[in-house]
Amino acid sequence: VSRQIWTAQRVGVSSIAMDTHRDAARRHRRPYHHGDLRRALLDAAEEELTENGIEGFSLRGVAKRAAVSHAAPAHHFRDATGLLTALAALGFRRFVLAQDRRQSEAKPDALAQLIAAGLGYIDFATTHPALFRLMFSSNRPDFTNAELAETAGGAFERLVAQVRGVVGADPRQDRIAMLDVMAAWSMVHGIADLMNSGRAKPLLQMPTTERESAVSELLARAIRNRGSV
Amino acid sequence: VSRQIWTAQRVGVSSIAMDTHRDAARRHRRPYHHGDLRRALLDAAEEELTENGIEGFSLRGVAKRAAVSHAAPAHHFRDATGLLTALAALGFRRFVLAQDRRQSEAKPDALAQLIAAGLGYIDFATTHPALFRLMFSSNRPDFTNAELAETAGGAFERLVAQVRGVVGADPRQDRIAMLDVMAAWSMVHGIADLMNSGRAKPLLQMPTTERESAVSELLARAIRNRGSV
DNA sequence: TGTACATCAGTGAACGCGCGTTCACTGATGTAC
DNA sequence: TGTACATCAGTGAACGCGCGTTCACTGATGTAC
Secondary structure (H helix, E strand, O other), X not given: OHHHHHHHHHOOOOHHHHHHHHHHHHHHOOOOOOOOHHHHHHHHHHHHHHHHOOOOOOHHHHHHHOOOOOOHHHHOOOOHHHHHHHHHHHHHHHHHHHHHHHHHOOOOOHHHHHHHHHHHHHHHHXXXXXXXXXXXXXXXXXXXXXXXXXXXXXXXXXXXXXHHHHHOOOOOOOHHHHHHHHHHHHHHHHHHHHHHOXXXXXXXXXXXXXXXXXXXXXXXXXXXXXXXX | OHHHHHHHHHOOOOXXXXXXXXXXXXXXXXXXXXXXXXXXXXXXXXXXXXHHOOOOOOHHHHHHHOOOOOOHHHHOOOOHHHHHHHHHHHHHHHHHHHHHHXXXXXXXXXXXHHHHHHHHHHHHHHHOHHHHHHHHOOOOOXXXXXXXXXXXXXXXXXXXXXXHHHHOOOOOOXXXXXXXXXXXXXXHHHHHHHHHOOOOHHHHOOOXXXXXXXXXXXHHHHHOOOOOO
């Protein structure tokens, strides 16, 4: 119940509605209406994804985690695909934030910023491996959904802009510059995926700071030394 | 029936057994014993994987594809995990063969050989995307299984040996050389995964020969220009 | 401000489905004598 | 070479389970007057 009230406050339900709701909560200890089920379902879905993997994900499991009947999610998400699509879109927003965090701590020059974004990419992937897989290596979300396509596309545009800053040419106009985009992306994505699958043992065994400088070196290699193709 | 006889011949069943078996096949048109069900199940499992994905894979579906009752696979593979483990091990053997094919057509110098192996890596990944995912991005096979661990480990050892040839130091002894291994592996793996998920559009849209030279350039970047870390 | 009523958000029972697993069985093969 | 018998490889019915979806329902909220 306390969580219920807290989430209702968080999303800014009007205080009059809040009071009514809190009264109901006090009386029944478990109010009939959740108050913020949509968000709670997204939280529960992420939990379900983390614990059961994409393969073991079920709507009933999500409903159970949210302590709600298994028919309730249909009022907020059409079906499992709808829920996973919304979760993936949320993931892409957090993905960009993880890059922001690293970039704000890095030097302002273009290469340092690109490398920082790569470290953020890997932070996100290793902190939320199941969500990362949902976003990059599955077909369960509906990637034609407008909101998801926009957030995912935005993350790519951001990478394009950063590479443009480093190589001094617009990847949209310049074939070689677009190859630089693919180089940077492939390297960072490969590192993230191999770390998540546990195969990048040499990297996983390093202490954090050493690993970060190693990863930075690899990312730099992908962009440096260009133009020989 | 003809397929049945063909597979029996392929695995070298003794000719006496063959004759008896063929007679039975003629009489019933569908023999009671399959003759090479283990192999047929592996073929069917790969088909099932390709069409339904890892998430939609079921033992019953495999049995149906092999035109056998759904309880039959238990005689050859303990359960779905056993079947997928054997399939993944088979996959790693073919994975190495794909690299052999490219390498036999390449120049003998160490860098050319490493790049050729990378092209073979990508050949395999894009030709058998579902199998590639099973091998590299799933936890359904039992990776502690001796046969699977050995074939997968062999593929990694091969990469280590090749990088050693290029950089002139043993990655097992030399920290920087092991970083070179991770660089080459991350780059090729990232390219393969982004191509398979359809996100590497710039690469996918190129004509084959151009794409191959572009990929070769990216792989070379991962190894060249080392030592600044 | 109070009341009536429409709408919204959640419940819980029911459904049909495909799944993995078990089990008694049977046809075919291989071997001992 | 023939026969008896053990073993192997397959069948098909049955089971219990969790799944997504549907549906009539009810409690709570929001709004018109």
